[in-house]
Amino acid sequence: xxxxxxxxxxxxxxxxxxxxxxxxxxxxxxxxxxxxxxxxxxxxxxxxxxxxxxxxxxxxxxxxxxxxxxxxxxxxxxxxxxxxxxxxxxxxxxxxxxxxxxxxxxxxxxxxxxxxxxxxxxxxxxxxxxxxxxxxxxxxxxxxxxxxxxxxxxxxxxxxxxxxxxxxxxxxxxxxxxxxxxxxxxxxxxxxxxxxxxxxxxxxxxxxxxxxxx
Numbered sequence: 771x772x773x774x775x776x777x778x779x780x781x782x783x784x785x786x787x788x789x790x791x792x793x794x795x796x797x798x799x800x801x802x803x804x805x806x807x808x809x810x811x812x813x814x815x816x817x818x819x820x821x822x823x824x825x826x827x828x829x830x831x832x833x834x835x836x837x838x839x840x841x842x843x844x845x846x847x848x849x850x851x852x853x854x855x856x857x858x859x860x861x862x863x864x865x866x867x868x869x870x871x872x873x874x875x876x877x878x879x880x881x882x883x884x885x886x887x888x889x890x891x892x893x894x895x896x897x898x899x900x901x902x903x904x905x906x907x908x909x910x911x912x913x914x915x916x917x918x919x920x921x922x923x924x925x926x927x928x929x930x931x932x933x934x935x936x937x938x939x940x941x942x943x944x945x946x947x948x949x950x951x952x953x954x955x956x957x958x959x960x961x962x963x964x965x966x967x968x969x970x971x972x973x974x975x976x977x978x979x980x981x982x983x984x
Contacts, residue, residue, distance in 0.1 A: 826844070939972060944958060
């Protein structure tokens with residue numbers, strides 16, 4: 771009496787198993803997703819589709835899981851090798867210029883005519899508190915209020931001789947050198963800011979005369 775039902779049930783099971791066996795695997799799904807993303811973008815002004823290409827750090831940190839320790843160490847090592855010290859040995863510029871750069875979020879959009887005629891901003895306030903007078907700032911990154919003062923940068927100190935100065939320069943140049951999956955833009959390495967702009971941001975953070983350190 772129940773044998774036909776058993777045959778039907780068994781047949782459905784085989785169909786279900788066959789359907790599961792034909793489903794694409796993770797690698798194929800990733801490839802399909804990448805193809806859809808690439809097909810959805812086009813060159814527009816200075817924004818080119820090559821921005822979709824990921825290096826090791828971006829690829830490894832785009833997952834909801836942290837990369838394996840060995841991969842994280844490789845990312846940091848490779849990033850550290852990209853850091854270029856200031857060409858003239860000067861780490862600090864003008865903190866007033868640094869303040870303007872920190873508050874400027876403009877740049878790298880398709881509406882910009884060219885990077886040569888429109889300097890990018892640092893957009894620092896989008897992620898950090900820098901000045902106590904600010905009423906609006908981001909909290910993705912830590913507060914940078916009194917950054918240099920708390921770390922002992924004084925008028926009489928030789929900035930180039932202080933480890934914190936070299937660390938700060940490196941962090942601004944390529945943040946992944948110190949944290950593989952850092953959310954901070956790689957200002958120097960990615961060409962977002964030039965050496966002079968980074969020097970001005972350094973002064974904003976470290977110059978004892980900067981309002982950040984008052």
